[in-house]
Amino acid sequence: MKPLVSLVLIGLSISSFASVKIQEELYLPSQRPEVVKELIDAGTIEIDHVTSEGFEVYGPHGVAKYLDSKNIVFFDMKAIRKHSLSGYPSSAQIAEKMIAAAAKYPKIMKLINIGKSVKGKDLLVMKISDNVQAEEIEPEFKYISSMHGDEITGRELTVKLIEEIGQKYGSDQEITELVDNTEIYIMPSMNPDGSDMKQRGNANYTDLNRNFPDMTRDTESTTAGRQIEVQNIMKFQATRQFSLSANFHGGTIVANYPWDSKYDVHPLDSFVKELSLGYSELNPEMKSSTEFPGGITNGAAWYVVKGGMQDWSYVWHNDLQITVELSHQKWPDYSEIPNFYKNNRDSMVYFMKEVHRGAGFKTLRPNTSGIVEITQNAPVSKKMGSFAFKGSEFYKVMPEGDYTFKISEKNRSPRTISVRVEKDLIQPNGNFITLD
Ligand SMILES: [Zn+2]
Numbered sequence: 001m002k003p004l005v006s007l008v009l010i011g012l013s014i015s016s017f018a019s020v021k022i023q024e025e026l027y028l029p030s031q032r033p034e035v036v037k038e039l040i041d042a043g044t045i046e047i048d049h050v051t052s053e054g055f056e057v058y059g060p061h062g063v064a065k066y067l068d069s070k071n072i073v074f075f076d077m078k079a080i081r082k083h084s085l086s087g088y089p090s091s092a093q094i095a096e097k098m099i100a101a102a103a104k105y106p107k108i109m110k111l112i113n114i115g116k117s118v119k120g121k122d123l124l125v126m127k128i129s130d131n132v133q134a135e136e137i138e139p140e141f142k143y144i145s146s147m148h149g150d151e152i153t154g155r156e157l158t159v160k161l162i163e164e165i166g167q168k169y170g171s172d173q174e175i176t177e178l179v180d181n182t183e184i185y186i187m188p189s190m191n192p193d194g195s196d197m198k199q200r201g202n203a204n205y206t207d208l209n210r211n212f213p214d215m216t217r218d219t220e221s222t223t224a225g226r227q228i229e230v231q232n233i234m235k236f237q238a239t240r241q242f243s244l245s246a247n248f249h250g251g252t253i254v255a256n257y258p259w260d261s262k263y264d265v266h267p268l269d270s271f272v273k274e275l276s277l278g279y280s281e282l283n284p285e286m287k288s289s290t291e292f293p294g295g296i297t298n299g300a301a302w303y304v305v306k307g308g309m310q311d312w313s314y315v316w317h318n319d320l321q322i323t324v325e326l327s328h329q330k331w332p333d334y335s336e337i338p339n340f341y342k343n344n345r346d347s348m349v350y351f352m353k354e355v356h357r358g359a360g361f362k363t364l365r366p367n368t369s370g371i372v373e374i375t376q377n378a379p380v381s382k383k384m385g386s387f388a389f390k391g392s393e394f395y396k397v398m399p400e401g402d403y404t405f406k407i408s409e410k411n412r413s414p415r416t417i418s419v420r421v422e423k424d425l426i427q428p429n430g431n432f433i434t435l436d
Pocket residue numbers: 148151209249250
């Protein structure tokens with residue numbers, strides 16, 4: 001019993017948002033999470049990617065020793081990964097590729113540095129749009145990949161996507177129309193230290209996807225005490241008006257929709273399911289999943305994640321986000337990347353276009369802020385809730401229908417506008433209404 005006692009003590013001494021130190025990365029085959037329930041409950045370990053085949057366990061030094069003492073079979077994922085790591089670019093080389101793309105396509109690409117990682121690496125986001133240097137009134141979309149440093153497939157795919165957009169802009173109608181009417185932000189590597197160390201956590205061995213504010217335990221979205229990569233994402237998001245996004249992971253193949261942190265039904269449940277199915281349907285391997293019907297899953301129904309980015313982005317920023325798991329192997333053989341790109345390319349383009357399923361407004365007076373109360377009038381009459389807006393701009397991704405926005409600003413009597421959301425319609429004005 002001794003190892004358990006010491007592990008539990010580690011668990012109990014951790015900080016208020018329960019960040020588990022990830023120094024050991026293990027895979028437990030053919031077992032259910034109940035076998036390590038005590039460690040999960042004590043906050044000593046976290047588990048991920050639960051399937052009928054097994055699940056992953058992350059925790060501090062001592063977990064392997066403890067499992068051994070309990071005769072629980074496990075594999076060391078880091079040891080397995082060491083055999084198949086070659087061929088991939090380093091984080092520095094990924095940064096070089098992004099710098100090169102921004103230099104090659106300056107009309108539509110602008111590289112943004114949103115801050116540093118623990119080890120001082122630049123956290124780079126590519127903005128892609130026509131008139132890219134300007135702030136335009138267009139729906140804002142984002143992709144973020146590889147916040148788990150060892151889930152590398154998405155980093156490669158998002159870089160390829162950036163390059164393809166650059167090459168095809170001006171000649172491919174679908175890409176050109178998308179770029180001309182959208183502000184797209186793509187971040188291939190949210191955790192460059194982790195990717196270079198070929199591990200899940202950042203350089204402080206912390207899981208960034210458990211480190212965000214969580215609606216089930218936090219009342220405010222504050223950066224204090226969080227990992228620097230998470231803080232930088234939070235500050236960046238606060239400066240933008242993203243309304244649709246996805247973050248890429250690996251370890252299985254599925255599109256995961258909110259909520260992750262609780263079992264309640266998301267207010268846009270059937271809509272976000274439809275968007276996730278849309279992603280899956282264009283990806284033959286995801287669509288034909290035997291583990292997940294249709295290649296999609298609700299987050300909490302799969303396993304509960306607290307402190308994830310997906311729920312945080314909707315709760316505090318009205319940015320509807322899904323989590324896409326791209327490959328069964330977190331770090332597949334590098335030669336397989338072109339095939340993963342082939343399987344995901346159309347899905348990735350489709351999902352970006354879906355940001356146009358929405359409506360918004362822009363006020364001409366600078367820096368106004370307030371509250372928007374949204375009511376759906378057709379096809380059904382329904383209250384959608386109240387949402388904050390800032391920076392004179394508001395946009396929300398929603399299912400097709402007719403809506404009323406009641407806009408309340410400081411020092412101004414409320415006003416009401418009517419908007420219509422249509423499916424598969426990219427509008428030159430992004431479906432924004434201009435107000436005085
Ligand atoms: Zn992940």
